Amino acid sequence: MLLKTSRRLINCVVIMPQSSRRTRYQPEKIERKWQKTWQEQAVFEAPENTEQTKRYLLVEFPYPSGDGLHVGHVRSYSAIDALARYSRLKGFAVLYPIGWDAFGLPTENYAIKTGVHPRQATDTNIATFRKQMKSLGLSFDWSREIDTTDPNYYKWTQWIFLQLYKKGLAYQATIPINWCPKDKIGLANEEVIGGKCERCGTPVTRRLQKQWMLKITAYADRLLKDLDTVDYLKKIKTQQVNWIGRSEGAEIQFKIQNSKGRIKVLLATSNPSKVERVKKLLAKYLPEVSVVTPAEAGLPTVDVTEESNLVENARRKAKAYFGKTDLPILGTDTGLFIDGEMIDPAQVKRNALRGRSEKDLAPKEIGQAILDFYKTIVERQPAGVAGYWIDALVLITPDGRETQSQSRRDIILTRKPHEKIDWHFPLRSLYRVKATGRYPYDQTAAEEFIELKPYSDALCQLLSPAIPVFTTRPDTIFGATYLVVAPEHEIIQNLKFKIQNFGEVEKYIEKATKKSDLDRTDLAKEKTGVELKGVKAINPANNEEIPIWVADYVLLSYGTGAIMAVPAHDERDYEFAKKYGLPIRQVVAPYFTKNAEDKDALRPNKKTVKRKTAYALVYSKKKNAFLCLDWEKYDWRSGIIGGVDEGESYEEAARREIREETGYLNLKFVKNLGGEQHNHFFTTHKDENRYAYGQGMLFELVDETREPVSDEHTKHHTAVWIEKAKMGEWLNLASFKYIWEAYVSDSNCYTGEGVVCNSGPYNGLSSNEAIGKMAKAFGAPAVQYKLRDWVFSRQHYWGEPIPIIHCPEHGPVPVPEDQLPVELPYVKKYQPTDTGESPLAGIKKWVNTKCPICQKPAKRETDTMPNWAGSSWYYLRFCDPHNPTVFADRKKLDHWLPVDIYNGGMEHTTLHLLYSRFWHKFLYDQGLVPHPEPYRRRHSHGIVLAEDGRKMSKSFGNVINPDDLVKQYGADSLRIYEMFMGPFEDTIPWSTQGLIGVRRFLDKVWDSQKKIGKQTDAATEKLLHQTFQKVSHDLETFKFNTAVSALMIFINHLGQAGEISSSDFTAFLRILSPFAPHLAEELWAQHGGKGLAAVAGWPTTDERFLHDAEIEIIIQVNGKMRDRVTVSAEASEDEVTKQTLSREKIRKSLSGQQPKKIIYVKGKIINLVVPNV
């Protein structure tokens, strides 16, 4: 109450002009008036049929929350508004639109809590926002206002989704999602705060759920590359680059080692001749596989003699074998089995054609459709399925025709269901089938089996798969001493029958997958894992058998979900290997050489001599110090170094050198330090280049027993004991710095580049050369991205329904475009269902519909789209917001696109920007938009913190409400203050005092009316033109704060000394109007401005005022400012020098000396250099 009263008191004072000597302006009297005028005259509607150059300025459209406009919004809108108004004055045709990104969770949560329908809440919030924005006098083109929750808008959001679907870029996949076990609801990543549910704080777990996905990864490469073509703030680009996370390396296959008879498979036939043939083939080509017949496995024999009853046979087999045996099943004659599920071949074809008639399609298209359909079936399978043994009933011939194929078959296999599959393979094999007119297993001829190698390869892969591994360091492959696979990796399930400790492995997997993300990152820093006993992989570089481990430090979602572990050169692998006692083999040696400037730098014309060298650190416990050498002829400070003689080991050489150079005799070898290292430098005393390669070692001094050291040794260096604490500083040779590092960190892991060693024929290559060569030799160069596909499903009510209908027969079918939009039904309950489905699932009337293909009962998709959907293309709709027939008319898009300047919060610079760039590129590929990139330039404004430096938040009670500020100080003050507070991109705390300062400035502007006279005085005129220049430049470069300061400087000057003509005064009003549009407009009207200041044009700078006839030269002595001298602008260097030297002050500074050197920078500075002053 008290607060309110005092505030009112302040208001009263503000309003009473008689109480102040300076006249003050009254914003509340003028602002509303001009806002009305602008609206009535439609001055801010984007002109389309003009000759003017267009400029499209865009601010992120807000989410109309219940809290109303935030001062952070105002910061962005005012600044870009200043730019928009400036651009109009400059003569551009400006599009500066606004709308509402209104779908989203807060509104839905509010609805759940209060029972107010989201539609109604949204409308209320929008009305508030609109009113607030209008009260600020923002020059938006309100005729183009859009709302993402308007069916006329989201019709096109849905339409774009369907285009993505039709191009195979939208698909369904079962993936782990964040799940709140208390609320029983799936959570988006944004709703998970610190591993906990945003609403109730329950720790989030993972749960598999079928979700719609968008294949943004297909655009990863272009999203990255095209960043070169746009002008974004550097940090925004970096964020995008990091998010996409491209890394180059190699994919390498590690085969699983097999041994005879280790794998047993069930042969799904009892036909004796077939059993015999298969056994014979397997014995020859896959000896590790042995076959069990159903009879041997105690399973019933299924009679499949009648080929005409194919489907029935398949069904019977499936019933008899699948799920009843824990052996993998090898081949059947009939039907189409996918992981035990029997699929009716006729149905396959029908589904594949998706309601299109066979007659309308070319044979090739039919073939492709069927193949595509197989893909979707296979890819739909959850992870962990062994592979797919499909007896295809449809064959495609080389010319693409479909043939009768009941007795033929094909194998379609996949390594990993959700990963890319070499779909070329089955087709190619089929060609061969056609060529020979036979198919594999009925023919026993070995050649034919070989000729049909893809089959045998595929079979091998199914039964003894390889593990693909991605690495950025193929040069370290000889050091790969074990493999690690992610707990969810399918290979583990595939190898189920080989893994001896499968129980233990399963337990580990269960524990690992149950861990939430929180546990996996924050807590479980200590690496854990279990070896897959009974299976080994083959290192393709050296054919060594290496163990395979499962560990959760390897992530399924990156690369291939498996790694080759190189403990010697990767810290994570090193840590793991140390813990579990796995072998560590060094294959890259660090390579040290000297810079060209150094006196030990290599001399190219000298020969290089190789020398095996021992590097020893000797530690004395008693002294807590190390035995070192201080070199006489060189600036070297090292440990003990010495060449290794013929027949000597490193240790022997080290012991000998220690004795010879320091005399110490009793030493204990402790361990190697840092492995092999290479040093390449020039030796002055030998006049040759030396290539010293060798091993660092740690010894401990046992006792002081010592023999005398010969003069020959002491003349080169002195033996000294250096305290442990000083060693790091003291050592200065790269070789020993490296050894010391290894000692201190107690790690022999070296992750840098160097020279390849212990790698057979590759020894001696630099790691860079080796990366290329080894990648090709043992695998294939490959590129990986961190970017994942976009999870596009939300189980919420308040979002765009995904326009898909699920038909039991035809699968997912797109809603025909003429039936869009699929409108959100009106409901009373928004709570999610127990099953984690969207609340829409409960609305039977809406869910149940007809299949667009067969008209039989079908169900609507109940998931809705995420918030990001509507905002991924809104800038397109602004070009043509009311078009009922297309999302935007192409001509209008051609006219307005791309967005010239786009501003928004830093929080949207990764996801939103990436998503909308992705959609835009997709639309570009479809020929629907004119450019590959939507935004030419992107800026981000900094956050406005509360006055106390914390985030503004209701709970802290430190929120600043723009409405109060407008009421108390006027919209113009608020707008200018938000620009003046600091650099646009910086986070800055709010300061109401600062705002008051700006208000004083506006009062001064108002007051300066009385300075209007007949003529502008010279100084004022000059400053005015300089201000035109400065303000223009600063606006273009987003330096709003200094633009405002330039205006203040001018007004300060005018208030103190100046006189100004009426026309110059109104010229000032024009440059003021982007910042304080209301005040400028009012004064403009009062002082005879024609029309509106908002469209009055930008004053031209008279260049004459930017250059002075006389300039001031700064005089420095030794770089320090001592005096200044005014000379004519054309003055020559000699003249300036003469004048400078004649000055009393300078002569005093020089104290009689003559300058040794004089540096003159034209028109700026003259610097006199004297030896000592």
Added chain:
RNA sequence: GCCGCGGUGGUGGAACUGGUAUACACGCAGGACUUAAAAUCCUGUGGGGGCAACCCCAUGAGAGUUCGAUUCUCUCCCGCGGCACCA
């Protein structure tokens, strides 16, 4: 840990391309007006020394390059933002 950005008065910040460090604003101090307060106006305001002219020091710390460094290079410290076992 990695990547990016930054560190300038009591405070927000300014300084073009290496050339007068601290513009503009807030705050503070003193003064004017006023019975008084507010408002407004004037003056001062990085630190130290000096009666003064003027001098010295200062852009996170330390080094380097340069006639001259807030600006460029290296090392370190601190803060912010992003990513986080990314193979």
